[in-house]
Amino acid sequence: MPNFLIGTGRCGSTLVYGVLARHSRVNFVSGLDDRCARIPELVRRRNGTIYRLLSRGLVSRSGMIFAPSEAYSALSREVSPILADPFRDLTAQDVTPWLAQRLRKFFECRTAPGREDIIHKFTGWPRAAFLHGIFPEARFVNIVRDGRAVANSLAQMPWWRGHLGAPGWRFGTLPTAYAEEWDNAGRCLVHLAGIGWKVMMDAYEVARAAVPPHLWLEMRYEDLLSDPRKHIDVILEFLGLAWTPEFERSLEHEKFSRARAEAFRKDLTPRQVELLGRSLSAHLQKYGYAG
Secondary structure, three states: OEEEEEEOOOOOHHHHHHHHOOOOOOEOOEHHHHHOOOOOHHHHOOHHHHHHHOOHHHHHHOOOOOOEOOOHHHHHHHOOHHHHOOOOOOOHHHOOHHHHHHHHHHHHOOOOOOOOOEEEEEEOOOOHHHHHHHOOOOOEEEEEOOHHHHHHHHHHOOOOOHHHOHHHOOOOOOOHHHHHHHHHOOOOHHHHHHHHHHHHHHHHHHHHHOOOHHHEEEEEHHHHHHOHHHHHHHHHHHHOOOOOHHHHHHHOOOOOOOOOOOOHHHHOOHHHHHHHHHHHHHHHHHOOOOO
16 A cells, blocks of 8 residues: 655655655655656566665666656556646545556555555645545655745746746636736736645645545654654654664765755845745745744
8 A cells, every 4th residue: 555745846755755765665666667668567566675775876877767756657657647637636536446446556566575665756736635535544744845935946947837827837727816816916927836835735735634634744844854853753653664773874864954945035036035925924824934
């Protein structure tokens, strides 16, 4: 049975995914598996083992091809684009027997012999209600990050489609109140990225209500950076993974830098920072972020 790491995107989930991938009981879909449809099943079942056997330098030089992937290409071809690229969040009502069978098979053929721990990361829409409908015992780790930092990071990504405006950004039509807010503030693209974070966070609130509380762990990225040992331990315990000496050694090589936590204040203009702060205020306060 899979467990899931989820977040809005640009939220720090990739760092957490990489850390968890170093655990000896974890398997995942690798970048190579995502790109190549003809990977032998024997290799798929050992993606994690192969990744951990490689030196960090080799993994880096090879373009992280063996590293854990969100695997949207593999999901599209082996399951459905419905899961890989939906225009709205998926719910339990979107589950069909056909989709459920294909998604179960997708993870079953990647489960390592003698292990039951496969972790997969989704960003953007949470998809948690949909996934819970198929895997009712799956656990969800939701990584939350300051929406101003997320908006700043999103606006810098070459794949972000916000420059096309809300109709072209792949997240559906803006809710009326958010569309009016964006129009009234002059349609700033950084502001749109911030509104996108609000849209996602609203969806995560709905998804969280659809999953039993004991299967949902929420963690702020900034808290993890401030005390990695403590918060990674919380995640491992939640997922039923033991803290081992081997994992301890791997964690010593990870870099947890807080340098980007407040980067939005220098990357953006004062007006943009003020606009984001005003727009996201209620959501920021809800998750414990100061102005």
